[in-house]
Amino acid sequence: MLEKALTGTKRYYGWMAALLAVIGVGFICYLWQFTFGLGLTGMSRDVSWGFYVAQFTFLVGVAASAVMVVLPYYLHNYKAFGRITILGEFLAVASVSMCILFIFVDLGQPIRIMNVILHPTPNSMLFWDMIVLNGYLFLNIIVGWKVLEAERNNVPPAGWLKPLIYLSIPWAVSIHTVTAYLYCGLPGRGFWLTAILAPRFLASAFAAGPAFLILLCMLVRKITKFDPGREQIQSLAKVVAYAISVNVFFFLCEVFVAFYSKIPEHTEHLKYLFVGLHGHGVLVPWMWASLILMVLAIILLVNPVTRKNETVLALACVAVFVGTWIDKGLGMISGGFVPNPLNHVTEYVPTLPELAISIGVWAVGFLILTALYKIAVTIKEEVEGLI
Amino acid sequence: MESSRRSFLKIAGISALGLGAKPVLDVMASSGEAAKPETIRDPKALLAKRWGMVIDTRKLQTEEDLKPMIDICNKIHNIPHFENHLHEIKWIWSEEFENDFPMQEADFLDDRLKHMPFLTLCNHCNVPPCVRVCPTKATFKREDGIVMMDYHRCIGCRFCMAACPYGSRSFNFRDPRPFIKKLYTGYPTRTKGVVEKCDFCAERLAVGEIPACVEVSKGAIAFGDLDDLNSEVRKLLRDNYAIRRKPALGTGPSVFYIV
Numbered sequence: 001m002l003e004k005a006l007t008g009t010k011r012y013y014g015w016m017a018a019l020l021a022v023i024g025v026g027f028i029c030y031l032w033q034f035t036f037g038l039g040l041t042g043m044s045r046d047v048s049w050g051f052y053v054a055q056f057t058f059l060v061g062v063a064a065s066a067v068m069v070v071l072p073y074y075l076h077n078y079k080a081f082g083r084i085t086i087l088g089e090f091l092a093v094a095s096v097s098m099c100i101l102f103i104f105v106d107l108g109q110p111i112r113i114m115n116v117i118l119h120p121t122p123n124s125m126l127f128w129d130m131i132v133l134n135g136y137l138f139l140n141i142i143v144g145w146k147v148l149e150a151e152r153n154n155v156p157p158a159g160w161l162k163p164l165i166y167l168s169i170p171w172a173v174s175i176h177t178v179t180a181y182l183y184c185g186l187p188g189r190g191f192w193l194t195a196i197l198a199p200r201f202l203a204s205a206f207a208a209g210p211a212f213l214i215l216l217c218m219l220v221r222k223i224t225k226f227d228p229g230r231e232q233i234q235s236l237a238k239v240v241a242y243a244i245s246v247n248v249f250f251f252l253c254e255v256f257v258a259f260y261s262k263i264p265e266h267t268e269h270l271k272y273l274f275v276g277l278h279g280h281g282v283l284v285p286w287m288w289a290s291l292i293l294m295v296l297a298i299i300l301l302v303n304p305v306t307r308k309n310e311t312v313l314a315l316a317c318v319a320v321f322v323g324t325w326i327d328k329g330l331g332m333i334s335g336g337f338v339p340n341p342l343n344h345v346t347e348y349v350p351t352l353p354e355l356a357i358s359i360g361v362w363a364v365g366f367l368i369l370t371a372l373y374k375i376a377v378t379i380k381e382e383v384e385g386l387i
Numbered sequence: 388m389e390s391s392r393r394s395f396l397k398i399a400g401i402s403a404l405g406l407g408a409k410p411v412l413d414v415m416a417s418s419g420e421a422a423k424p425e426t427i428r429d430p431k432a433l434l435a436k437r438w439g440m441v442i443d444t445r446k447l448q449t450e451e452d453l454k455p456m457i458d459i460c461n462k463i464h465n466i467p468h469f470e471n472h473l474h475e476i477k478w479i480w481s482e483e484f485e486n487d488f489p490m491q492e493a494d495f496l497d498d499r500l501k502h503m504p505f506l507t508l509c510n511h512c513n514v515p516p517c518v519r520v521c522p523t524k525a526t527f528k529r530e531d532g533i534v535m536m537d538y539h540r541c542i543g544c545r546f547c548m549a550a551c552p553y554g555s556r557s558f559n560f561r562d563p564r565p566f567i568k569k570l571y572t573g574y575p576t577r578t579k580g581v582v583e584k585c586d587f588c589a590e591r592l593a594v595g596e597i598p599a600c601v602e603v604s605k606g607a608i609a610f611g612d613l614d615d616l617n618s619e620v621r622k623l624l625r626d627n628y629a630i631r632r633k634p635a636l637g638t639g640p641s642v643f644y645i646v
Contacts, residue, residue: 037579039560044473048548048558108543108580115523115542126522126546187516187636188552341554342486
């Protein structure tokens, strides 16, 4: 089936070449970072995790969201999603690949990465994150690939796949839970020290992932002969509507606990993000934009009239994706580090090479996604006799 | 052709699994006494059950009083000096009361205490969060309570820096060697991409010397075994009221401040 990714239209080749060019720029910047050190980034002694770890956190969510199509189809026999499960699973594969790359580029001594396996340390959440992320990657590759192959050969999927499919459902929840545990178990980091961090992560994941999947479905319908289907898109839209509402609700719970208790360790980070602290507030406009986008999305998605209009739906999905990306990909990590444990305010702004490396990793993800979608969609077109 | 490729992949897969599982099995198997490596100890080495430090801040009033301790530490540990404060490496430095003791600030604190510099360093916690989160055991707690770094094992993930509630850890954002004023041959320099911090001068304890900052403190810092009732540190803690940084977090710092 892999050969399907090697042939295509001029537009397909052009897109892939453009991605490779972006990857090339990112790779050259990475070599620079590799020789100079992480001082090339905007990170510091006080804000010791930045853009890379934030992208990783956001993308774990996008990956986990595949469960939102897998679960209704396999557990509740919701037939409509059968058409798009493969799109969800392949999106997960591309996202987890990006996650692993973002962790890799964030390491100070990347050549020692195997130390995590040579000296296994179960009390470290990072050890478990490595296990769940790699496990999830393989589960989705195997399940997605074998089910697609069976579909092409017009036979039912092999019986041994069933347990793997069922396993992938709690496994999806686990990847984002363990990722939240990286942060929420740390004493002295008030912003993250909240039991609803994992639920918050899952809520924003189940909003951002399916919103992106809706946009991908619309794109697939536009540029190929395969139509993922209106019912499918509308069902996903309901998932996004609930998830984004729950995400904003969880955020308001955090705001209440922090500001009603008035415990400085909890309020200061939120103050930094939304109004600025001691004259520093580089993220303030971003955080308000994020909140406004998410609230706007709730209005557009909960209202059936606007949700059923696909143009408005597409806009709402962009709002969800950008809003949750700012929330997690910008605010969540920096917000936890500012102010630092000694109450000093050191701000973080990514540098240009850091952004180039990040965009390079995103391009790798899109390259994987495009190749996998090309395979899946071509096979769907063949099976349905469209080409 | 198909079957030979399949069997090759099978063998390759099983081999990879075996190689991957070996270190895990080694850990399981190494619980026996025989597997422990033998250590040769200097007969002069200073030993304790739990090393601790008591800083008498009444004797350290100004930045000038703190300078000798900070300088000697920087010198004998090859601490680089960076102009860019984002990349700073700090093992021992000075902070004001409200920064060291954020949850313990008193509203009407004496002006003298409010703006007095406090020595700030790794607390060598009894329950260290940094050790708990490290994915490679590159940072670990020794039997004598010292929280140490293995610069050769650290992968530079900086999880320990996020976990430390005292901001005691520094990361080598670039090669530190060109920024060391005068190379001291008694202690290793570090490479870029690893985390470092105060190690209670473990290298000096091993040859019978007390930590350098204690040595130059003219009696303002006491160092000894917190588990020994008759030690100087325990005597000081019996006779004076001492505070620790962020006690509510349950980390159990081994550095005490008499105020």
